[in-house]
Amino acid sequence: MSLALPAGWSTVGSKQETRFFWCSSPWLNMQALYLRCFPQMAAPGFTLGTFVFVLLVSSVVNYPNGKVTKSCRGMVPLHGHSPQSEPIHHIAVSQRKFRPGDRIEVTLSGPPFKGFLLEAHDAEDLSGLPIGSFTLIDSQVSQLLTCEDVQGSAVSHTSSSKKTEIKVYWNAPSSAPDHIRFLVTVVEKYKIYWVRIPSDVISQPNALPLTTPTVTIAPLSPSPPVSHLTKPFSASDCGNRKFCVRSPVNCDPEKEPACVFLSFTREDQSVMVEMSGPSDGYLSFAFSHDRWMGHDDAYMCIREDQSVHIQPSHLTGRSHPVMDSRGILEDMAWRLADGVIQCSFRRNITLPGVKNRFDLNESFYIFLADGAVKDGRIYKHSKQPLITYEKYNVTDSPKNIGGSHSSPLLKAHGALMFVAWMTTVSIGVLVARFLRPVWSKAFFLGQAVWFQVHRVLMLITSGLTCIGFVLPFIYRGGWSRHAGYHPYLGCIVMTLAVLQPLLAAFRPPLYDPRRQMFNWTHWSIGTAARIMAVAAMFLGMDLPGLNLPNPQKTYVMIGFVAWHIGTEVVLEIHAYRLSKRGEILDDDRIQIFHSITVAEAEGHVFKKVVLAIYVCGNVTFLIIFLSAINHL
Numbered sequence: 001m002s003l004a005l006p007a008g009w010s011t012v013g014s015k016q017e018t019r020f021f022w023c024s025s026p027w028l029n030m031q032a033l034y035l036r037c038f039p040q041m042a043a044p045g046f047t048l049g050t051f052v053f054v055l056l057v058s059s060v061v062n063y064p065n066g067k068v069t070k071s072c073r074g075m076v077p078l079h080g081h082s083p084q085s086e087p088i089h090h091i092a093v094s095q096r097k098f099r100p101g102d103r104i105e106v107t108l109s110g111p112p113f114k115g116f117l118l119e120a121h122d123a124e125d126l127s128g129l130p131i132g133s134f135t136l137i138d139s140q141v142s143q144l145l146t147c148e149d150v151q152g153s154a155v156s157h158t159s160s161s162k163k164t165e166i167k168v169y170w171n172a173p174s175s176a177p178d179h180i181r182f183l184v185t186v187v188e189k190y191k192i193y194w195v196r197i198p199s200d201v202i203s204q205p206n207a208l209p210l211t212t213p214t215v216t217i218a219p220l221s222p223s224p225p226v227s228h229l230t231k232p233f234s235a236s237d238c239g240n241r242k243f244c245v246r247s248p249v250n251c252d253p254e255k256e257p258a259c260v261f262l263s264f265t266r267e268d269q270s271v272m273v274e275m276s277g278p279s280d281g282y283l284s285f286a287f288s289h290d291r292w293m294g295h296d297d298a299y300m301c302i303r304e305d306q307s308v309h310i311q312p313s314h315l316t317g318r319s320h321p322v323m324d325s326r327g328i329l330e331d332m333a334w335r336l337a338d339g340v341i342q343c344s345f346r347r348n349i350t351l352p353g354v355k356n357r358f359d360l361n362e363s364f365y366i367f368l369a370d371g372a373v374k375d376g377r378i379y380k381h382s383k384q385p386l387i388t389y390e391k392y393n394v395t396d397s398p399k400n401i402g403g404s405h406s407s408p409l410l411k412a413h414g415a416l417m418f419v420a421w422m423t424t425v426s427i428g429v430l431v432a433r434f435l436r437p438v439w440s441k442a443f444f445l446g447q448a449v450w451f452q453v454h455r456v457l458m459l460i461t462s463g464l465t466c467i468g469f470v471l472p473f474i475y476r477g478g479w480s481r482h483a484g485y486h487p488y489l490g491c492i493v494m495t496l497a498v499l500q501p502l503l504a505a506f507r508p509p510l511y512d513p514r515r516q517m518f519n520w521t522h523w524s525i526g527t528a529a530r531i532m533a534v535a536a537m538f539l540g541m542d543l544p545g546l547n548l549p550n551p552q553k554t555y556v557m558i559g560f561v562a563w564h565i566g567t568e569v570v571l572e573i574h575a576y577r578l579s580k581r582g583e584i585l586d587d588d589r590i591q592i593f594h595s596i597t598v599a600e601a602e603g604h605v606f607k608k609v610v611l612a613i614y615v616c617g618n619v620t621f622l623i624i625f626l627s628a629i630n631h632l
Contacts, residue, residue, distance in 0.1 A: 043176035070146030072130060072154050075117055075185040076195045083195040089113065089186045091199035098202050100174040103135070105167060106199070108184055112162040115187040118155040119147070120170055123179035123201045123210055130154055131180060133168040140164055178207035190377045226310070229335035229342050233261055233274045241265055242274075243303055245285075246367055247386050249402035260386065262368055264360075265396035269349055269362055271395060272331070275301060276342040281373035283341050284381075286315070287364035291407065292385055297358040298445035301334065301343035302373055308334035310343050324356055349395055365393035368403070384544045406632040409475040410545045416468035417540070418625045420461045421493075421533035423618055427611075428457030429526065434571045435611060437603045458501065465497040475545075483543055487538035496529035534561060548628050560621040565615045570606065578603045591620055 039312040054371070056157050076083070089110030098104055108116060119130040132154035136142055141163055144152040157169050170182070183198035201210055232254045238244035242263040251259035259278035262285055277283050286298035302309045310332045312324045326332075328347055334343040351357045358364065369385035371378060432454040439449040445564055447455075469490065472480065480487060503522060507516040538557060540547045 004620070015049070019369075021531060032109075034524045072119065072145060075119070077185065077187065077193060082169070083193055087186075087194050087197045089194065090425050091118075091181070091182050091184055091197065093199060093202055096200070096202050097205055098172050098176070098180070099204060100172050102172045102549065103138075103169045104171050104172065104202065106134075106182055108166040108186070108504055109164060110186070111188070112164055113186045113188050114160045115157045116155075116163075116166065118166075118168070118182065118184045119153070120180050122177040123181040124177065126181065126183065127149075132173045133171045135171060135230070137169065139169045142168060142306055157597070159327055172558070176204070179203045179210045191221075196234045205246040219355050225332070225340040227331075229344065231335075232340075233263065233276050233342060233344075235261065235263075237265075237398075238263065238387055239398055243392070243394045243396075243398050244400050245368060245388060245403060247368065247402060248401070250400070252513075253340075257338055260368060263469060263577040266349070266395045267346075270330075270346050271349055272344065272346050273299070274342075274344045275299075276340055277368075277370060279303070279370040280339065280340050280341050281371050282378055283368075285601050286385075287358050287360075287368070288367055289364060291365055294300055294365065296367070296565060297356060297364075298367075299345075301341055303336065303341055304373070306336065308336065308341060308343050310334065310345055315600035321632065322324060322356075323521045328357060360395050360494065361393065363393045365391055366394075366403070383547050404632055405630075407475050409471045409627050413468045413475075414540065414546050414629050415626055416471075417533070417537065418622060418629075421537065422560060422625070423622050424457045424464070425461040425533075426521060426618060427615060428454050428461065429530070430567065430571070430611060430614065431457070434575070434607055439517060455504075458504075462501050463495045465494055472545075483545075484539060484541060486539040489532050489539065493529055493532045495538055496525055496532070502523055502530065513622060539620075546632070547631070548594055548625070548632075553625075553628065554623060556624050560618070563614070563617050563621065567610065571610060574603065574610075 003387065013279055016302075033283060062305050069359055089108060092107045094105035094107065095102075106118070106457040110117060118134075120132050120134075122131055124127050129148050130150065130153040132145060133150060134155045135152070136144060136155070139158075141161075142155050143158050145154040149372075152171075155166075157163070170180075172180075180202050182198075183196045185195050186197060187193040203210070234254055235242075235244060235246065235252050242262075242265050245262040247260040251261070253259045253261040260283075261275065263274045265272040275283055280303065282302040284298060284300040286293070286296045288294075288296040296315045298313045298315060300309075300311045300313060310329065311326060312328060313323055314324060316322065319340060324576075326350055327359060329345040331344070331346040333344050347357075347360075349360045366388045367385040368387075369381040371381040373379065384404055384405040386403040388401060392399065392401065414556060431450055435453075436448075436450045439453075442449040442451045472483075472487070500522070503518075503525065507522075510519055526588070534557075538554075541553045541557065
């Protein structure tokens, strides 16, 4: 499952673009689910991050830029906290009487605040549509919103910077009602906000007295009771009475603090849910019809100081998750111990008439994620959510299953590229550059052995690259805009990998005048491809779709690069010393001939030994990466 401040609110995007959106918010406040769940799938680099979730009772989601057009009628941000009851901010108007066409100055003032949403309403129908339009006085701190197709019918902040006063003009429409009251929602910080603070009423001349009672804010529904757990959850009934999802597979939450545990136990027409795992912020899980986040039924356990807040939510497209009422949950309980969050609750298998809740007698993919929380805001999950390999019905027969933090297609992509650009291409280059004299007189299928080995390894490299190249496009259904520079470097590598064998097919004969130009071109393209490939691998390891363990992945990749460069340096030094040894031999022809033969023989043995050691080391690095990918 962007770091946003209570002050703004955002809208919903398309489901196809929503991959693993548990980034930020009051669902995850995932930056507070995603400054976006796909990741730039995150931005590349040695580490990355970001996601927000922010909510609202009537579809308001926190955003620092104040773009809340779709939320104009929902002035109650649902941050998982209750609004303050006593307003400390004030709305002042420049006049108490108005006529259609008048421009009235409206001032919001009070202690520093970060966000706001201001509207004008019919004082006799405060739940109705906004009335009239506004004109900005300072566009640096406030902006107009188009609500209900009326341009400028609301005003919000432009950033999360602190403000103490906002001034705007309200333009009275020709169809204005007799009485107008301004309402404002003010956010000081994520946990502290005031909802629909009213102004004094302004009225048209000769209007009948206002008969509507004073503004009141409907109280939030009372929270269901929450109790405390006394011990870790047990995995002994997994596969017998409990449907369990665990990471690592078969871990025991009673004995292993690092165990991420989720269980479902059917009890008549309800399901008891248990979730635990190491986290200083939140744990969350979701039911999804596919492996992409969007239109999903989600639940979070959010740490708040020394307590845990249990909250259902839902996700609509590529947007910040929206918090829902906790009224559907029963028997809620939690525990904090040794850095582990535990929470449990019960919900009915079917919830007729309740929006955004799935019937649990169907099959779904299950997502598990965790991340940070600060000041009540939920940030991007620390790594890609764990996703089950297939759909499961948690109310059916109990099972004991695991999942993966990466798609099989992306894992295959990473594995193929590591094999191609760590192993086959590296060995092929060393053979062509340093082993040519060793196998120059040995032939296989009409060609020197060194050349055949080099050609086969390079063709394998090109083939693996082509296969690996298309897998992310199949996975994403097109180009990924959230993968940073990695796909661009990948396209360059792919082009060079295809160009090299095509260029080699037109290699001039040995003594052709164009042969030297071919050799330099062939070497330059190959070297450029290898450098680009290493850079692409460094960036790709940090993308959320793969996200190998930190910091080990960086150390291992640096180790591989050093291992390869070190081997080339050793062979270059050896070749130089061998050539110098030949230059200082005695001038006697026979002695020179004999000595060169001995030197060559010694050189051949040395190169074979170095190659064997290099291959062993290279394969070791490769196995480390392939093993890490397999354990995602």
